[in-house]
Amino acid sequence: MELKAIQDYYPDDVAHCYGCGKLNEHGHRIKTFWNGDETITRFTPKDYHTAIPGYVYGGLIASLIDCHGTGTAALASYRSEERKPGSLPPLRFVTASLQVDYLKPTPLGIELELKGKVLELNRKKVVTEITVSANGVITARGKVIAAKMPENIIKKR
């Protein structure tokens, strides 16, 4: 497995996302990797990320899906262009639309695993499906439509 996550390659000027930016010291700093043809990230919620006691807050689940979705979009775009992550020009995505179905309560206190796969990819957008699992059971499923960030927003490193 690649040792650096896609978020480690995000240009510094767009690396402050609360969900996944390496430069946001308050945030979740999730890390999205390839794992074969899927992407993967793991995250252990804090004890205060509560929905009702014992279960994970749905807003956090939406956030993880969101950032793993945009990370997956970036990884998949580099791969489709046969380029290494981090090569220029940078490929960075923002969320256009997010859909989350909460299938069952997600238990709090354990590490969650998110997997991502690409449903659709073109030069402007990437659609991904993301699952959230706890103890091997899928508890939520999301779809993220990620739009490519215009290059003039991303300053070169």
Next chain:
Amino acid sequence: MELKAIQDYYPDDVAHCYGCGKLNEHGHRIKTFWNGDETITRFTPKDYHTAIPGYVYGGLIASLIDCHGTGTAALASYRSEERKPGSLPPLRFVTASLQVDYLKPTPLGIELELKGKVLELNRKKVVTEITVSANGVITARGKVIAAKMPENIIKKR
């Protein structure tokens, strides 16, 4: 306007939500009120709730829509039963499905206003539409399908 928000009436055993629970000292503690036939809440993101610098993180926007949606569902259910919020048995909702469309970047550093309206209501679920506005401009639009929490989960106060 009613002085207490619907979240102030949530039974203590289910008042720990990171987004809106009055008993979650780490959380956002959003407050949902009626404003005529719509519901309203306001929230000012922290400076670290960043997507890219200057703009609000989409995961936070999803979280606010989520909790304002379940709050709106509870308010609307009490109203449809011609009962006062807080009267027993308690009406409390969880999110079954969340859809967010990010229409334009949401500027960081100002108070956001969320409005909710009911699209559908029955004894088991309530569907709401939520808008997020910054400086009077709608920047995101969400749909929340909220499911009524089974009574056996909510202990009586």
